[in-house]
Amino acid sequence: MITELHDFVRFRLALGRDSHRGILNQCERHEGDSDSDSDSDDVAATVTKEFESYMEDQSTWPDVLDSDRFLRAFGDLNATGIVALADFSCCLSCGTSEIGEVVPDGRERRGYVFAHRQDMENAVAGAGCDLAFGSFGDGESAAGIGEAVVAALRGHGFDPGWSGDPAERVHVPLTWRRIRATSPVSSAAPKAAFRSYGLRTESSSSTPRTPSGAPSVAATSPWPRPRG
Known part of the structure; x- marks a missing residue:
């Protein structure tokens, strides 16, 4: 902190x-x-x-930053049915418990990937960013989601580190700045x-909230709506 x-x-x-x-x-x-x-x-x-x-x-x-490429990769993942969010929730435990609540009703989603606040603090410090990921239901394995995340990041020039074990997070070497x-x-x-x-620009007063208080976001955005 x-x-x-x-x-x-x-x-x-x-x-x-x-x-x-x-x-x-x-x-x-x-x-x-x-x-x-x-x-x-x-x-x-x-x-x-x-x-x-x-x-x-x-x-x-430079004109194109690590964060630009990262958010584009997350945009690609959202477009393929994987909920991909940067700066989502405060920690791994809360993010994992809340990620299912941000999927709009009627939307089918394969899985999720997110970086929480502590991950973003590390990324800003130049220590890279660790990503949590998983699947929704029985439609696709967590390992399959991890492979899709790694492929999307590689498609935007990153060299992510991941052992292939779905119990381990994906590490992205980067320095975050906008x-x-x-x-x-x-x-x-x-x-x-x-x-x-x-990046969404709606006012926080109009931001829908899930029952636990997490921001409810459209599954096509790589950012949660602004908080606070």
Whole structure:
């Protein structure tokens, strides 16, 4: 779990799911939960500083990032009937128990693959991303889903590691980061947009929820709808 404020900001920036205001709100909640002495001005200054540093760093990045290829692979998997979600749920246990609830009624799905929040934290840190996968029902084996996941990733230039054992997760060597674009506004409150494959932009207030509270998503999107 990320505890330091500047690390938390960098993670939210790299994840690519929040606007500047959204990150600021997340940070204020984060600091409140951690009983920090930082006030709102300190938090805002840290967010702005890290945002500007991130923008400077991304000027040196290639046009196509690991995350672009990853999300495209997940889009391909969704199109073939495998529910593929990035940043889904908080951990492996919760993600595995909730993944079946995001399949819309009347949709037949072969299986699933997802990266949970802890996986995404590792990916942002450059340690790669581990993927959980499995099958729905008796239609296809978990091993078959794993093979499909590996094939999709290879199709987008990755060299995933997997032993072939369905009890083991697929490891994808990558560093997760998203390109952000800003408009020329005050440095105190930069506005951000995202170049993102399949990122949904509906407001959180309209996001359907499953009985357990997980976001209910269309099975063709590689992102859950925004949370919080």
